[in-house]
Amino acid sequence: LYKGTFNYKKNKISWNNYVDLAYGLIQQGKQDLTKSDDRWEVGTKAGYQINKKWDINGFATLRSQFDEGFDPDNLDLKISDLMAPGYLLVGAGANFKHQDWLNINLSPATGKFTFVMNDSLANQEVIDSDGFGTGKGKYGNDAGSKTRTELGAYAMISIKKEVFENMTLTTQADFFTDYLHNFGAIDVNWNLTLLMKVNKYVSATVTTNLIYDEDIAIVLERNNAGEPVHIGPAVQFKETIGVGLTYTY
Numbered sequence: 001l002y003k004g005t006f007n008y009k010k011n012k013i014s015w016n017n018y019v020d021l022a023y024g025l026i027q028q029g030k031q032d033l034t035k036s037d038d039r040w041e042v043g044t045k046a047g048y049q050i051n052k053k054w055d056i057n058g059f060a061t062l063r064s065q066f067d068e069g070f071d072p073d074n075l076d077l078k079i080s081d082l083m084a085p086g087y088l089l090v091g092a093g094a095n096f097k098h099q100d101w102l103n104i105n106l107s108p109a110t111g112k113f114t115f116v117m118n119d120s121l122a123n124q125e126v127i128d129s130d131g132f133g134t135g136k137g138k139y140g141n142d143a144g145s146k147t148r149t150e151l152g153a154y155a156m157i158s159i160k161k162e163v164f165e166n167m168t169l170t171t172q173a174d175f176f177t178d179y180l181h182n183f184g185a186i187d188v189n190w191n192l193t194l195l196m197k198v199n200k201y202v203s204a205t206v207t208t209n210l211i212y213d214e215d216i217a218i219v220l221e222r223n224n225a226g227e228p229v230h231i232g233p234a235v236q237f238k239e240t241i242g243v244g245l246t247y248t249y
Contacts, residue, residue, distance in 0.1 A: 001037075001205060001242065003170065003193070012049040018042070020191070022207065023066055024240065032075070037240050038065045039209070041191075045095070045105070053097055059105065060090045061174075063189075064115075073222070084118035085139040089176070091154055101161040110154035112176055112187075114139055114215075115147055122146045126217040129229050140215025148215075152178040166197040188212040195246075203246040211236040 002021040008014065024037040040063065047057035064086035071077040093107030116122040116139050125143040126134045133143070141148040158172045171192040177183055190210040197203050214233040221230035 001193075001207065001244070012055075014047045014049065014055065015044070016047070017044045022240075024242070035067065035069065037207070037238070038067055038069065040064060040066060047095060055095050055097070056093070057095050057105070058092045059107070060088065062086065062088050071219075073219075078118075078120060079138070081118040081121065084116045084121045086115040086117065088113040088115070089154060089174070093154070101159060103156075103158040105154075105156040105158075107154040110152060110176065112150040112152065112154075112178070113147060114141060114150075116141050117146055126231060127228070128231070136217070138217045140213070150176075150178040151180060152176055152183075168195045168197075169193075170195070182214065185214045186212075187214070197246065201245055202243070204243045205241070207240045207242075209236075209238045 001024075002019065004019045006017040006019075008016075018041075020039075020041040022037045022039050024035065025033055026036040027033045041061060042063075043059065043061035045057050045059040047055035049055045064083045065080055066082060068078055068082075069080040071079050089110055089112055091107035091110030093105055093110075096104045096106075116137060121139075122137060122141065123144050124138055126136050126138060128134055135143055137143045137145070139148070153176070155175045156172065160168065160170045163169045169192070171190070173188065173190040176187045177185060188210065190208075192208045194206040195203055196205070212233065212235050216233060216236075217231050218234045218236070219228040219231055220234055221228070223229050
């Protein structure tokens with residue numbers, strides 16, 4: 001797990017950057033080695049300060065995973081890979097800042113680009129409960145297409161605060177809705193990390209990730225033969241707990 005911020009400010013001009021990386025493996029008993037965590041996200045924002053609390057800015061974020069992933073019910077079925085999916089958000093908006101711990105960025109004009117850069121995943125077609133093809137891929141792309149473009153409204157809430165002595169809460173929640181397709185259906189990407197400092201070098205972390213996207217096709221129900229009979233969007237939630245070394249610079 002790595003989180004880093006790299007910021008620059010001069011007069012009313014600011015340039016803020018962040019990197020969020022996580023990768024982990026786990027083996028339980030005689031089961032195969034599997035991923036316990038796999039994600040990366042980078043972001044940049046250039047702003048011009050209007051007053052003490054507000055600035056106008058342009059921003060971009062890119063997120064995906066490092067490694068291929070497989071369906072837990074069918075380990076021969078690949079469901080993800082590097083930049084499959086990958087998500088790029090590019091927009092312009094206004095940022096509200098309260099002290100040093102709360103930021104709210106609002107953008108009425110944001111482009112969301114979904115990438116499925118693995119041929120086998122891009123060509124997968126979602127089949128409905130009647131066994132007919134929907135023409136759509138697993139990540140909202142047209143089957144056979146590696147990209148999807150959306151235009152909508154975006155909001156990001158970011159908090160970093162020491163809630164107790166040696167305990168820091170860091171959380172970021174992104175919300176996006178497409179103007180042109182099913183406006184009002186909100187995509188959510190929410191990450192939360194609770195860092196508990198044991199001493200100068202040792203720390204414990206609790207990390208949660210929540211994703212909801214109406215365009216992601218998830219098997220919600222299978223029949224006795226293991227075949228999917230109900231496919232649709234659903235909340236994806238993951239929690240990890242770890243102990244590691246801390247280095248601050």
